[in-house]
Amino acid sequence: MSPDFEAAKSTPLVSVIIPVYKVEDYLAECVDSVINQTYRNLEIILVDDGSPDGCGAMCDAYAAQDERVRVIHRPNGGLSAARNSGMDIATGEFITFLDSDDWMYRGTIEGYMQCFAKHPELDLVESRIYSSSSGEPCNVGEYIGDPLAEAKIVTGAELIRSFCMDTWPIPSCIAWNKCYRKKLVDGHRFFEGRVWEDYAFHLSLFPYVKLYLRWDQVNYYYRENREGSITERKPSLIIPKLVDSYENQKQIIVDLETKIARGETMSGGISLEEHRLYALSQFGSQLLAPSYCDLRIRSVRTKLIPVVRPYVKFIATRPYRSASRLNRLAYRIMIFSLPIYMYLYLPLSFMYLDVKKSLGLRVPPAYK
Secondary structure, three states, rough: OOHHHHHHOOOOOEEEEEEOOOOOOOOOHHHHHHHHHOOOEEEEEEEOOOOOOOHHHHHHHHHHHOOOEEEEOOOOHHHHHHHHHHHHHOOEOOOOOOOOOOEEEEHHHHHHHHHHHOOOOEEEEEEEEEOOOOOOOOOOOOOOOOOOOOOOOEOOOOOOOHHHHOOOOOOOOHHHHHHHHHHOOOOOOOOOOOOHHHHHHHHHHHOOOOOEEEEEEEEEEOOOOOOOOOOOOOOOHHHHHHHHHHHHHHHHHHHHHHHHHHHOOHHHHOOOHHHHHHHHHHHHHHOOOOOOOOOOHHHHHHHHHHHHHHHHHHHHHOOOOOOOOHHHHHHHEEEEEEEEHHHHHHHHHHHHHHHHHHHHOOOOOOOO
């Protein structure tokens, strides 16, 4: 073992969990980006999720070359199952996730650890990402100077409130641009057999966060819209996946209502009832604007109606809260008549936003 590795052992161990499936062309770039981190005390967990290509052998080769690498070979079970398998054997004080077709900037984990060192009470640190639909390398540099210069620290109650009420644009619901204190995620699982599992995972996790930091630094390269990716944005692929996302959120709400009926309490910064209200609000917002769907296209809206309808019925008698008056109005219209919402309200909304944009007035960031 090199002296560098021996010295690194005096620092907290960070477990990096990388689910691997059919990414033979990207895996080396991904794993090398972790092996070459400036922060050395790492446990690199490669979870070969039954990949039919050469990924399994590549994982074993990395383990033979670097003692920090651990490999799990398992039958194919999907991204959630692979992440859960990695979490089951992780021994680090901190955990971060990396998708196997993406990569980290060289100082990413060192920056995370600086954040935790400066604020020992933190449970979770989130950084910004570089997203490229082309899959080409980008020219965003590593972090320079004080990594906390543009940081924002909030309590767990503020975190779940902002997440569900859209009062400000953090946090994100993705797992791979974050570093978690392991004791925070212990006992939490990704829903297996479904996609967009990150959303439900964080909706369950955020209420238990005591303090969260948004590190305003780009540290993660996300290869967006890769063919075969679960986020590939073809309507024929996206719409069926919405059911998984909605089922995840519905299950969280049902579980919360069951716990409330039993008189249970939670140890986080908010009550179970508050958590339920925020979960319902987030679910309502997702029904108003389904992820990755271009609602300007009439045929897309037509296909969405039968998908969304049963979940609209589920939340119809439950409360909805939003910081946006327009969202509250849209919600009432959707509950009253889904076709009116899809075929009248949405087109009029887009016309209104088009006029505002043409006049140079402020429009929602997502619209730009």
